[in-house]
Amino acid sequence: MRAVRNLDFDTALKEAEQRYVRANGRSQARHEKAKGSLPGGNTRAVLYYPPFPVALDRGEGCHVWDLDGKRYADFVCEYSAGLYGHTDPVIREAVIEALGKGIVLGAPNRYEAQLSELLVQRFPALDLVRFCNSGTEANIMALSTARAVTGRPKIMVFREGYHGGVLTYAHGGSVLNVPFPLVFADYNDIDGTIAAIRKHKDELAAVIIEPMMAGGGCIPGDPAFMSALRDETERHGIVLIFDEVVTSRLSPRGLQGVLGITPDMMSIGKYLGGGLSFGAFGGAVRIMERFDPTKPNAFSHGGTFNNAVLTMAAGAAGLSRVFTPEAALVLNKRGDRLRTRLQKSIAARDVPMTVVGVGSVMNIHFVRGPVRTPKDLEGARPNWLKLLQLELLQRGQYMTSRGMLALSLPMTDQVVDEFAAAVEGFIDDYADLLRAA
Numbered sequence: 312m313r314a315v316r317n318l319d320f321d322t323a324l325k326e327a328e329q330r331y332v333r334a335n336g337r338s339q340a341r342h343e344k345a346k347g348s349l350p351g352g353n354t355r356a357v358l359y360y361p362p363f364p365v366a367l368d369r370g371e372g373c374h375v376w377d378l379d380g381k382r383y384a385d386f387v388c389e390y391s392a393g394l395y396g397h398t399d400p401v402i403r404e405a406v407i408e409a410l411g412k413g414i415v416l417g418a419p420n421r422y423e424a425q426l427s428e429l430l431v432q433r434f435p436a437l438d439l440v441r442f443c444n445s446g447t448e449a450n451i452m453a454l455s456t457a458r459a460v461t462g463r464p465k466i467m468v469f470r471e472g473y474h475g476g477v478l479t480y481a482h483g484g485s486v487l488n489v490p491f492p493l494v495f496a497d498y499n500d501i502d503g504t505i506a507a508i509r510k511h512k513d514e515l516a517a518v519i520i521e522p523m524m525a526g527g528g529c530i531p532g533d534p535a536f537m538s539a540l541r542d543e544t545e546r547h548g549i550v551l552i553f554d555e556v557v558t559s560r561l562s563p564r565g566l567q568g569v570l571g572i573t574p575d576m577m578s579i580g581k582y583l584g585g586g587l588s589f590g591a592f593g594g595a596v597r598i599m600e601r602f603d604p605t606k607p608n609a610f611s612h613g614g615t616f617n618n619a620v621l622t623m624a625a626g627a628a629g630l631s632r633v634f635t636p637e638a639a640l641v642l643n644k645r646g647d648r649l650r651t652r653l654q655k656s657i658a659a660r661d662v663p664m665t666v667v668g669v670g671s672v673m674n675i676h677f678v679r680g681p682v683r684t685p686k687d688l689e690g691a692r693p694n695w696l697k698l699l700q701l702e703l704l705q706r707g708q709y710m711t712s713r714g715m716l717a718l719s720l721p722m723t724d725q726v727v728d729e730f731a732a733a734v735e736g737f738i739d740d741y742a743d744l745l746r747a748a
């Protein structure tokens with residue numbers, strides 16, 4: 312145990328930051344140089360944290376190395392998109408094979424219908440699917456489609472929800488958001504949500520929801536809430552869209568499979584492109600057939616890289632040969648085991664922390680649980696997350712600055728246990744300060 316008992320929190324954080332700066336000279340130099348051409352040295356909001364983010368040089372399996380040569384177990388897992396890890400041999404082989412045959416073919420290629428077929432087989436909501444380039448784009452397309460097929464303008468979203476860079480509803484939303492007319496509701500609040508749907512039913516095109524609010528803190532959707540949402544949207548002809556960009560990996564059939572609820576549409580992204588940029592949206596035939604170019608008045612949906620050869624090849628190889636339904640079960644069980652261990656350690660040490668999530672994706676919060684809605688996180692302490700991240704980095708564990716973590720397929724029980732031991736070591740070091748917080 313380190314001698315941190317007599318420190319106050321601010322001194323402890325400052326001291327951890329100083330150690331971080333000393334250990335990461337090359338990341339700091341990179342950051343300084345990047346500021347000359349990227350605003351604040353950054354091109355992706357979540358990857359900035361003060362004083363500067365650690366920059367990575369390479370990855371192998373479930374590990375990454377920073378510019379100063381330090382190795383970390385990668386629990387950032389590219390915000391869940393790094394499901395296959397960094398060097399999966401099947402994916403590498405698929406990409407190299409595709410690479411050898413030309414990467415900008417400008418025509419239907421041999422891979423896209425392989426991937427679409429695999430997706431349609433896997434996810435109950437998908438009768439038909441269209442590809443795009445990111446989860447954000449998938450959600451914009453799904454929402455626009457819902458507005459076009461219903462002829463209604465409004466979208467219901469949930470406070471603190473995140474559906475992409477221009478579809479973010481945390482802290483009241485972003486000035487950069489796509490200007491859809493919105494109706495806000497509270498996640499897991501059955502009565503309030505149903506009342507809002509009834510009030511706006513004639514104007515509501517869609518309700519978009521994650522079956523586990525990932526960016527909002529990995530808060531699982533309550534089955535009774537999700538089921539009430541399904542019934543009420545169906546009653547009023549409102550398109551129910553599940554954003555499963557993150558949650559599709561949480562069971563062999565996504566969280567819709569666990570809940571036994573089939574939405575009208577769903578969006579996917581992240582790992583389903585095998586680690587390359589990817590997005591897709593799809594749903595019931597009655598909606599998606601509107602994109603059939605042989606039909607009169609078909610919706611036109613373009614996108615130069617919608618069927619990008621490398622993405623299609625990597626995605627199809629990964630889903631058919633690596634992330635099989637069996638692999639999904641094993642991975643998510645491993646995640647459940649980690650969450651259970653951490654919860655027990657937190658309870659035994661009686662500190663104001665909790666871990667929430669489903670299967671292989673979860674979030675550590677500095678608040679006493681239970682966390683059922685974003686409101687339960689209002690008293691959480693972001694500065695403690697910062698200290699945790701700095702201390703975990705020093706212990707060789709790479710975790711996001713917001714406390715979200717995800718497991719990847721190459722992780723063994725040992726790698727996961729080492730992460731848990733690092734968190735436990737942190738709690739032991741700071742237990743007195745934590746209890747006083």
Ligand SMILES: Cc1ncc(COP(=O)(O)O)c(C=O)c1O
Binds near residue numbers: 390444554556580
């Ligand atoms: C639930 C959810 N939807 C959509 C997106 C957007 O995906 P992308 O970053 O590929 O645009 C994200 C990204 O983190 C997400 O977590």
